[in-house]
Amino acid sequence: MVMSGSNARGGGGSKRRTARPPTPVKITRKSLGKGGAQWVIPSNYQAVRTVLHELVILVTAAHYNKDAVFAIKLACEESIINAVKHGNKLDAKKHVTIEVWIKPDEMEVYIEDEGPGFSREAVPDPTLEENLEKCSGRGILLIESYMDGCSWDHGGRRLRMVKQNRTDTLPRRSS
Amino acid sequence: MSETMPPVSVVREKDIRIVEFTNNKILDEGNIAEIGQTLGSLIEEPGQPKLLLDFATVDHLSSAALGMLINANNKIKVKNGMLRLANIKPQIFEVFVITKLNKLFRILPTRAEAIASFKD
Numbered sequence: 001m002v003m004s005g006s007n008a009r010g011g012g013g014s015k016r017r018t019a020r021p022p023t024p025v026k027i028t029r030k031s032l033g034k035g036g037a038q039w040v041i042p043s044n045y046q047a048v049r050t051v052l053h054e055l056v057i058l059v060t061a062a063h064y065n066k067d068a069v070f071a072i073k074l075a076c077e078e079s080i081i082n083a084v085k086h087g088n089k090l091d092a093k094k095h096v097t098i099e100v101w102i103k104p105d106e107m108e109v110y111i112e113d114e115g116p117g118f119s120r121e122a123v124p125d126p127t128l129e130e131n132l133e134k135c136s137g138r139g140i141l142l143i144e145s146y147m148d149g150c151s152w153d154h155g156g157r158r159l160r161m162v163k164q165n166r167t168d169t170l171p172r173r174s175s
Numbered sequence: 176m177s178e179t180m181p182p183v184s185v186v187r188e189k190d191i192r193i194v195e196f197t198n199n200k201i202l203d204e205g206n207i208a209e210i211g212q213t214l215g216s217l218i219e220e221p222g223q224p225k226l227l228l229d230f231a232t233v234d235h236l237s238s239a240a241l242g243m244l245i246n247a248n249n250k251i252k253v254k255n256g257m258l259r260l261a262n263i264k265p266q267i268f269e270v271f272v273i274t275k276l277n278k279l280f281r282i283l284p285t286r287a288e289a290i291a292s293f294k295d
Contacts, residue, residue, distance in 0.1 A: 070266055077237055127275040135242035138274050142238055145273045
């Protein structure tokens with residue numbers, strides 16, 4: 001259990017942990033030209049963190065406003081984790097391909113897994129009263145709320161998302 | 176090998192446990208399980224649990240983190256305890272609103288107001 005030994009604010013007396021060095025992650029990167037980039041990652045969370053970090057760097061370097069960057073980071077984390085965890089079932093032999101096209105006013109993201117696919121219609125609404133206390137099932141809601149467009153094809157294995165670089169970008173809420 | 180801070184620190188104010196997140200990136204997948212275990216241990220302590228989660232440093236939140244918070248909330252309810260969330264930045268609060276979890280959790284603007292609300 002991690003717990004501070006002090007009653008004072010500021011975290012004094014916190015125990016320090018010795019971190020294990022991260023396991024090397026094999027990620028294939030490719031520049032696609034004209035604002036395009038591609039990553040092929042193995043199905044583990046460390047690879048997800050790495051590609052998200054690099055993706056945010058690209059979007060920030062393209063001068064996207066902070067609200068758009070927040071939305072892109074959130075939606076991409078949800079969708080890439082969905083691909084790794086629910087699509088590929090964390091199978092080390094399966095990969096997720098992430099492709100982005102970043103233009104000054106809009107970006108497109110494609111995320112494709114190697115799993116069996118799924119039906120969007122089969123995913124329950126997590127905002128219903130009976131689902132509110134369930135611990136999972138909110139990823140797609142967040143993706144659809146924070147991106148300006150999203151759709152699935154290839155049997156649900158590939159997700160396409162679009163986000164515009166607008167200063168008035170706000171998440172869509174369900175009524 | 177490098178050393179890292181734990182993702183939370185816990186301070187006590189009377190019978191309330193105040194959980195402070197020590198890293199603005201703590202609520203990503205890597206740390207969520209560890210934070211969930213910490214919260215679980217606090218909830219399992221003898222007596223009625225009173226937990227305050229201070230989000231002052233948090234600027235990123237995922238659905239997995241929300242699941243961890245719901246799990247903690249469910250455990251607290253079983254022990255007839257109380258959970259409060261405070262100091263949530265507007266962008267993060269929006270995530271709670273979109274998922275309608277602002278109806279599930281008791282969210283207060285400041286730590287002081289959250290502490291006062293335990294008397295309600």
